[in-house]
Amino acid sequence: MTFHPSDESAVRVRGLRRTYGHGPTAYEAVRGVDLDVPAGSITALLGTNGAGKTSTLEVLEGLARATAGEVRVLGLDPVADRDAVRQRTGVLLxxxxxxxxxxxxxxxxxxxGTLVSPRPVDEMLERLSLTGRADVRMLALSGGETRRVDLACTLMGNPELVILDEPTTGLDPESRRDVWRLVSDLRDGGATVLITTHYLDEAESLADRLEIMHAGRIVRSGTPTEIALGHPSTISFATVDGLPRDLPVRQIRQEHGRTVIEADDLQRALSALLSWADAQGARLDDLNAHSASLESVFLAIADERDPAAAAAAASNAAANADPSDTSLLEGAAR
Amino acid sequence: MSTVIPTISVARTAHLTRWNAALLARNRAALFYAVVMPLLPLGLMALGERGNPTGGANAVTTAFLVAGLFPVYYNVLSQFVGRRDELVLKRMRTGQTKDLELLVSIALPGAFCALLMCALALPIAAAFGQSLPVNPVIYALLAVLAVTMFTAFAYWTAAWTRSAEAAQLTSMPIIFLVSLGPLAITIPSLSEGLQNALSFTPGAAMADLLRSGWFGFDGAGATDPSLTFADTWSAAGGPLLVIVAWTAIAISLARRSMVWEPRS
Structure with a gap:
């Protein structure tokens, strides 16, 4: 990683709220988001389905107005200073x-022809590996090729800030890697990238900073390591009888015929568990142990086992007649 | 909404217009409706007595209505809705292009076809023995106002049109409203009150302006040119007001009901 944190924020959001509709049917999709995207970073916005990611991005892109709150993009207002902001940003929907x-x-x-100072068309064709397809009609392109044309448009204005909403969804693994390389190159060239993605591995390997949204709020922020910090490690195995109650663990629960243990100190908990199994002659089938990962943090948030996520959901349930968003997380297990 | 901002880049609008024209030229059905269709009614002048002003007025009125309804109204409606459905407009709106530039550039190729028909109507009418417009200023003003009005009607209709196919149905009320006046004028048994009411429809106002401004007819039933250049101005006041009013209503409705995302 060549990311050098900067004091400046390319994007600065305070108390952003966005409500759809009016009166009793009104739905608040974004419920007080604070967000800083450091200049020169790749920042990934993650979240469950309906967490409010796209609703937030639309305000940053100047496509929708905030119901409340303050939004500065490159120090400017995306609606009032539209022309200046658009000349310096590239958006992929x-x-x-x-x-x-x-x-x-x-x-x-x-x-x-719609841009003030575009990069040459041939250069963009080359950069997105589209030169060989230049004279093919758009309707004959594959999904991946169309996405590359889309990206070429995003980058043609040589933007300082690039906002990518799920750029790799539906792409084959090779195309995904190409996009990753392109995004890294953008950051290395000095641009700021704000990206949303379904893929946790993508966020983990690509992003300098993560912002995890749930139920219209940002519930976790930081580097991937910082986010996992303080989150319990997990041990799981096919359920056996007679497990002692005094293991040095945070929680023991049963899930689909498996025992799942959450522990703050993985080594200590695992030692105690294995010693007990040895002494009892018990066999722990399908034993699995892993440190806290982005995926486990994400799953905890999606299931509202994470205290911040549960608090966000609970306050929404109180504020809105709607049930809080407990939709399935998007491909977290992928 | 950014459509409130009236400033647009002429260069960017011209650039997008050229591409919209290229796309129109690649769609044969749309091209037929935009270019060939409006010229057909002028052929009506070949029928009947050569140089008969009533026949000429009917042919030119029909040509104007068809030019307003097909290259402008229906074409703009279906292009806009089609591109909205395909998310092309959504993509364009993320860039530097302004909403008004998109709207104007979609309308201009059809507007150009309609104005071309208005220009070609002059030599074609002359070739069939018709006189040239008594008041060419009113004729030119009507052409520009009609194009603006039909464009605004198209963007208003788009607000409740779900797809390009659905435009075949949703365009019916406006086509009916516009055609009603000129058709009803031909029914002599209509009461005076009804005739008066119909004169406030956009199509009737267009017909009135053509009959007085081009052919010098004084009133709905007239068959002989009697108005001078100066007379045509006072005859034009009422119908011009009607067209301006319809245009203002249509623009206001279109602005308030503008939908940029596909309607599901």
Whole structure:
């Protein structure tokens, strides 16, 4: 990682709220988000389905207004200073479209003509490995190729800040790696990247900082290591009878025929468990032990076992008639 | 909303217009409706007595309605809704392009086709023995106002149109509203009150302006050119107000109901 933390924030958000609809049917999707994206960093915004990630991004992109709160993008207001902000940012939406009748080169030429100072079309074709497909119509492209054209548009204005909403969803593993490399190169070239993703491995290996959203709030922030810090390690095995009650662990629970132990000190807990098993002659089938990982933190948040996530959900349940968001997490197990 | 900001980049709008025109040219059905369709009614002048002003007025009125309804109204509606469905507009709106630039650039290719028809109507009418407009200023003003009004109607209709296919149905009320006036004028048994009410429809106002401004007809039933250049101005006041009012209503409704995301 070549990330050098900077005092400046490329994005600074305070108390952001976003409500859809009015009156009794109103739904508050973003419920007081504070977010700082350090200049020159790759920051990943993670969250369960409906956590409010895209709703937050839309405000940063200037596509929607905040119901309340303050948003500064590159020190400017994305709505009031629209022209200045747009010239310095590149946006990739979760889903977007192109005219199927235009070729790849025509699509990029069309986009290029809308920018104040675009990079040359041929350079973008080369950079996104699209040169060989330049004269193919958009409707004949694969999903991965269309995504690369989309990325070419995002980067054509040479943006200082790049906002990518799930850039690798639906891509094959090789294309995903290509996007990762591109994102790293952007950061190494001095740009700031704010990215949302379904893939925890992607966030873990790519991002300098993580912001985990749940139920419209940011419940965890920091580097991947900082986020896992203070979170318990996990030991699990096929359930056996007679487990002692005095193991040095935080919690023992049963899940789908397995015993799951959460421990602050993995080595101590594991030693105690194995000593007991040896003395009893008990066999711990399918034994698994691992330190706290981003995935385990994420799962705890999604299941609201994490205190911050549970607090966020509980306050929402009180504020809204809607049940709090307990939807399935997006591909965390992938 | 950023559409409130009236400033647009002429260069960017012209650039997008060229691409929208290229896309229109690649769609044969849309191209037929935009270019060929509006010229067909002018052929009506070949029928009937050569140089008969009533026949000429009917042909030019029909040509104007078709030019407003097809290259402008229906074309703009279906292009906008189609691109909205394909998320093309959503993508464009993340960039430096402003909303108004997108709207104007989608409308201009069709507007150009309609204005071209208005220009071609002059030599074609002359070739069929018709006189040239008594008041060419009113004729030009009507052409520009009508294009603006039909564009605004298109963007308003888009607010409740779910897909490009659905536009075939959702466009019906406006097509009916616009065609009603000129068609009803041909029914002599209509009461005076109803005739008066119909004169406030956009199509009737367009027909009135063409009949007085081009052919010098004084009133709905007139068949002989009697108005001078100066007379045509006072005859034009009422119908011009009607068209400006409809345009203002349509723009206001379109601005308030603008939908940029696909309607599901």
């Amino acid at each position: 979760q889903r977007s479209g192109f005219s199927g009748d235009l070729t790849v080169r025509e699509t990029l030429r069309q986009w290029s």
